[in-house]
Amino acid sequence: MKTSKTDVIVYVKQPVHREQTRTITETIGSLHGVVNAKSSPRTQSMISVGYDPRIINPQHILQCASNQGVDARLVGM
Numbered sequence: 001m002k003t004s005k006t007d008v009i010v011y012v013k014q015p016v017h018r019e020q021t022r023t024i025t026e027t028i029g030s031l032h033g034v035v036n037a038k039s040s041p042r043t044q045s046m047i048s049v050g051y052d053p054r055i056i057n058p059q060h061i062l063q064c065a066s067n068q069g070v071d072a073r074l075v076g077m
Helices: 018-029 058-066
Strands: 006-012 034-039 046-051 072-076
Touching: 006 018, 006 058, 018 034, 018 046, 018 058, 046 058, 058 072
Parallel strands: none
Antiparallel strands: 006 046, 006 072, 034 046
16 A cells, blocks of 8 residues: 655754754654654754654644644644
């Protein structure tokens, strides 16, 4: 079965430490419907997320990041 994949960037507005970014990335990556989640090697404030829009919506991904105690926004690709 072919999956439909869409990408979005989660932008964390405040400065975060590498460990916090890793935790946020892993938490997002564990969501059902998320294909992959990777933080940017150059900046800790950007997390690229590939997901199947038939299973999960971007607002759920954003809420997952916000639940980690950060102020985050979605940036479409």
